[in-house]
Amino acid sequence: MQKNKTRQVNSFPPHSEGAGGELSFYEKVYEVARLIPPGRVTSYGAIAAYLGSVQSSRMVGWAMNNAHIQERYVPAHRVVNRNGLLTGKHHFGTSNAMQEYLEAEGIRVIDDQICDFEKHFWNPMIELDMD
DNA sequence: TTGCTGACCGACG
DNA sequence: CCGTCGGCCAGCA
Numbered sequence: 001m002q003k004n005k006t007r008q009v010n011s012f013p014p015h016s017e018g019a020g021g022e023l024s025f026y027e028k029v030y031e032v033a034r035l036i037p038p039g040r041v042t043s044y045g046a047i048a049a050y051l052g053s054v055q056s057s058r059m060v061g062w063a064m065n066n067a068h069i070q071e072r073y074v075p076a077h078r079v080v081n082r083n084g085l086l087t088g089k090h091h092f093g094t095s096n097a098m099q100e101y102l103e104a105e106g107i108r109v110i111d112d113q114i115c116d117f118e119k120h121f122w123n124p125m126i127e128l129d130m131d
Numbered sequence: 132t133t134g135c136t137g138a139c140c141g142a143c144g
Numbered sequence: 145c146c147g148t149c150g151g152c153c154a155g156c157a
Contacts (some may be wrong), residue, residue, distance in 0.1 A: 081138080
């Protein structure tokens, strides 16, 4: 787990950040989502918490709604709810698309539920380390 | 401009 | 145990 304590976590991929302008909430969501390593999954709440607003978890899901229109690829399939349930699967092309992606990364999914969810869980707070 | 909605989460009863 | 409600931010009628 928390092996590297790089504090440069705050240094998100510099590009969208403008003069005196901080990244929008949903833009941050995309950044964090892209940082999710293959074979790993996280929850909306975890991302929201990392952004500093766990209560804004709804916004995270909403942001994912626009994830597909983003020019940059966003692994939305690696983001599930707190229960490890593929709540947003319906927003992919097909109903099983999200599951297909996860299984392709070695994650077993049964009944829209990720097996050993906590084992595949990727916590941005720890992996990215906030210090 | 006001108000509703949304791929959620946590608290209450 | 299960249903309900409030809350956060941003987009759209």
